[in-house]
Structure formats: structure tokens, C-alpha cells
Amino acid sequence: MPTGQDGLARTGSLLADPRWDELDRMRTQSPMYDAVIDEIDNRYIRINDDWLIDFASCNYLGFDLDPEIMGAIDEQVRRWGTHPSWSRLLGNPRLYPEIEERLTELLAAPDALVLPTVTLIHMSVVPVLVGGGTVFLDSQAHKTIYDACAYARGLGATMHRFTTGDIGHLEELLRDSPAHGARLVCMDGVNSMTGNPSDLSGFARVCREYDALLYVDDAHGFGVIGERRPDETSAYGARGNAIVRHAGETYDNVILVGAFSKAYSSLLAFIALPTRLKSLLKVAAPPYLYSGPSPTASLATVLAGFDVNEDRGDALRADLHRMSARILSHIRGLGVTTPNTSGTPIVELQLTPERDLADVARTLWRRGVYVTLAPYPMVPRDQVGFRVQITAAHTDTQIGQLNDTLTELAARGDLRRTIPHQRNTD
Numbered sequence: 295m296p297t298g299q300d301g302l303a304r305t306g307s308l309l310a311d312p313r314w315d316e317l318d319r320m321r322t323q324s325p326m327y328d329a330v331i332d333e334i335d336n337r338y339i340r341i342n343d344d345w346l347i348d349f350a351s352c353n354y355l356g357f358d359l360d361p362e363i364m365g366a367i368d369e370q371v372r373r374w375g376t377h378p379s380w381s382r383l384l385g386n387p388r389l390y391p392e393i394e395e396r397l398t399e400l401l402a403a404p405d406a407l408v409l410p411t412v413t414l415i416h417m418s419v420v421p422v423l424v425g426g427g428t429v430f431l432d433s434q435a436h437k438t439i440y441d442a443c444a445y446a447r448g449l450g451a452t453m454h455r456f457t458t459g460d461i462g463h464l465e466e467l468l469r470d471s472p473a474h475g476a477r478l479v480c481m482d483g484v485n486s487m488t489g490n491p492s493d494l495s496g497f498a499r500v501c502r503e504y505d506a507l508l509y510v511d512d513a514h515g516f517g518v519i520g521e522r523r524p525d526e527t528s529a530y531g532a533r534g535n536a537i538v539r540h541a542g543e544t545y546d547n548v549i550l551v552g553a554f555s556k557a558y559s560s561l562l563a564f565i566a567l568p569t570r571l572k573s574l575l576k577v578a579a580p581p582y583l584y585s586g587p588s589p590t591a592s593l594a595t596v597l598a599g600f601d602v603n604e605d606r607g608d609a610l611r612a613d614l615h616r617m618s619a620r621i622l623s624h625i626r627g628l629g630v631t632t633p634n635t636s637g638t639p640i641v642e643l644q645l646t647p648e649r650d651l652a653d654v655a656r657t658l659w660r661r662g663v664y665v666t667l668a669p670y671p672m673v674p675r676d677q678v679g680f681r682v683q684i685t686a687a688h689t690d691t692q693i694g695q696l697n698d699t700l701t702e703l704a705a706r707g708d709l710r711r712t713i714p715h716q717r718n719t720d
């Protein structure tokens with residue numbers, strides 16, 4: 295049998311792909327890539343001997359460090375054991391209906407179904423919803439939605455991609471598609487890289503007009519953005535009940551998917567949907583019967599998270615908004631570009647063409663700043679850079695340290711500018 299390098303059979307073409315050389319270089323040259331974290335202390339992390347401020351965490355509300363939420367685990371684990379290892383169809387600890395009822399109320403949705411992860415939801419639900427029909431996918435939708443659509447295509451669906459955010463392009467594709475069969479439009483809510491929410495109302499309107507179902511992944515919006523109210527504490531809105539409520543929309547023809555693994559710091563995800571569809575998915579979407587459930591600790595922290603969200607969520611979001619605004623206004627002041635025009639706590643910075651990400655990562659490390667790197671081929675070459683995420687558990691001192699580091703990188707010309715530097719032609 296032919297054996298490729300590393301003793302793997304039939305992987306020659308994969309291992310020979312030069313795109314992986316760049317990732318190998320990141321792996322060997324940047325300790326920020328595939329790191330092992332030895333210890334945490336609030337929003338500091340220790341890797342070997344270095345303490346760094348963690349700007350790579352998605353724990354937007356700081357629930358991972360909240361004593362009230364941590365304190366909720368012990369009692370439930372003693373009551374239910376560490377893990378309810380029935381699949382959900384075989385047995386649901388009472389914690390599950392409690393979560394689904396509270397979530398339905400929070401979202402003001404018709405009903406809600408929870409499963410362990412968003413990836414599992416996409417992979418199992420998208421093929422069921424589209425069947426042999428047509429799926430229309432936003433060109434910048436999250437990789438997990440793309441994979442689910444590709445899987446649905448393998449099972450017989452037709453797949454089209456529309457230019458991100460371009461309602462006109464989607465409308466054209468819908469107009470030209472066959473009238474028979476299901477039509478499913480898939481996109482992100484708050485985009486995980488740009489931080490910007492999609493135009494939910496605009497897309498919902500077109501979907502309703504063309505009898506298509508809009509399927510929105512708001513993993514990053516849930517817990518951060520919510521319903522707009524006169525007494526809201528920030529432009530994120532109130533209650534963190536996600537993009538549909540934030541846009542003042544209804545759930546007519548809209549399926550909302552969200553994650554507790556980001557703002558709520560738990561291993562659980564949800565789909566907001568009509569009750570009849572929920573009953574159907576319990577048998578038609580494999581994970582409800584064939585996959586294991588989330589651990590008890592996650593169920594306990596979700597329930598405690600609902601309480602904290604009601605009591606203190608809007609105060610936490612006000613703080614999160616203020617710190618995010620401080621960073622975004624600093625970036626604008628530096629003349630550096632970021633796609634984030636919405637003020638959410640996800641700030642992507644792209645490098646000036648030809649700058650070396652490993653080199654930039656070394657500077658960030660020396661300044662004690664830990665970020666999510668976006669190397670090629672994980673992103674297209676012209677989008678290479680890094681992403682910073684802010685959480686309510688950061689401090690103003692930490693935000694100041696990040697801003698100083700960005701000033702240094704901008705002064706060195708590492709960060710892409712809003713108006714490119716004039717090239718010296720002398």
C-alpha cells in the first residue's frame with residue numbers, strides 16, 4: 295500500500311498542498327497558534343512563563359468567571375450526576391424543559407429546541423429543512439453552515455451562493471430558481487469575523503415574498519444584542535435576546551439558531567422554531583436520538599445564566615459596549631481599518647499586504663496581548679490578520695494595554711489603513 299509522508303496512506307496530495315506550508319510556519323513560529331494554556335486568572339492566561347491578556351475568548355458576558363454561575367453547578371451535579379448520558383429522545387432531565395421554556399420566553403419565539411452544539415444543529419437540520427429543494431448561502435456564512443449546505447447538496451439539494459449582504463443578488467437567485475421544492479436561505483446573524491449584524495429585516499422580507507425559509511446563525515449575537523427599548527443601557531439593546539428581536543422582527547418564516555457556548559459560556563446550542571417543526575426534528579434530525587447530550591454542568595450554567603442575564607445582563611452589556619467603543623474609536627483614530635461598523639465586541643484587524651502575521655503575533659505576545667490569528671489559508675490572503683474579542687470581564691487597564699499595542703503596530707505600518715499610505719516613488 296502506498297504510504298505518504300508521516301506514515302499516512304493515500305494522503306499524498308493533501309500533505310503536498312503548499313497551502314499547509316504556511317500553517318506549518320505559523321505552528322512553528324507563533325506560540326499563539328494551537329496553544330496550550332496552563333492557567334487562567336480572570337482575563338489573563340498563562341502559557342509557559344508568560345501571562346497575557348486574553349482577547350480570544352468568546353465569553354462576551356464574562357459568565358465563565360461569574361461566581362453566581364460557577365456556584366450553580368455543584369447542586370445540579372449532585373442531583374443529576376456529571377452527565378445525563380441518555381440521548382434526549384430516551385430521557386430528558388427536567389433541566390431541559392426548564393431551559394427550553396425560559397429560552398422561548400426570552401426570545402419571544404414560538405418554541406425552542408436545544409442540542410449540544412451549533413455545528414450539530416446545522417449538519418442535522420439544514421438537510422432536513424431543504425430536502426431536495428434549493429439552499430441559498432451567504433458567501434461569508436460561517437464554515438459550519440457552509441459544510442451543512444454542502445452536505446445537503448450531497449443528499450440532493452441544489453446550492454447557490456449569494457454575495458454577502460446583497461439582498462438584490464439573493465432576490466435574483468430566488469426569482470430564477472424553480473418554483474417547486476423547499477427554498478432555504480442561510481446566513482449569519484452577527485458575523486463571526488466582521489462583527490456586523492446582517493440586515494435581518496431586509497432578508498426576512500425577501501424570503502417571505504419568495505416563500506423561502508430564512509435560517510440565521512446568531513451564535514455571536516445571542517447574549518450581546520437584543521430588543522430595542524427606550525430604557526436600554528446601550529445600543530446593543532436589552533436582554534441579549536438575539537438578532538430577530540434586535541431587528542424588531544417576528545419569527546414568521548425565520549429559524550434562529552444560537553449558541554450558549556459564547557456569551558453564556560456553556561456547551562449548549564438552540565434552534566428557535568414552531569412547535570410542529572420541533573416535534574418533527576426530534577426524530578428527523580439525528581442528534582436528538584443518536585448523539586449524547588450536554589454535561590450537567592452546562593445545563594446548570596445555562597439556567598443560572600438566565601438568572602444573571604435578567605438581573606445584571608444589561609449592566610454587563612453596557613460595560614461591554616463602552617469598552618468595545620473605546621477600542622473601535624482608538625482604531626479609527628489611528629486611521630486603521632476594521633470591518634466592524636456596528637460596535638459589537640468582535641474587532642477584526644487586517645494586515646497591510648506582504649506583512650508577516652507571525653512577526654505581528656510576536657509583537658502582540660511581547661506586549662502581553664493574546665488574540666485569534668487569521669492566517670492563510672484559513673482566510674483568503676487579502677484578509678490575513680487577527681481578531682480581538684472583548685468581554686465584560688476585561689478591565690479598562692487591559693483595554694488600554696491593547697490600544698497601546700495597536701498604536702505600536704499601526705506606527706510600524708503593520709495594520710491595513712483606511713486610506714493606504716502613499717507609496718514613495720522617488
Ligand SMILES: Cc1ncc(COP(=O)(O)O)c(C=O)c1O
Pocket residue numbers: 410411412413414436438482486511513514553555562563
Ligand atoms: C457563527 C458560528 N456558528 C457556529 C459555530 C460553531 O459553534 P459550536 O461550537 O456550537 O458548534 C461558531 C464557532 O464556534 C460560530 O462562530
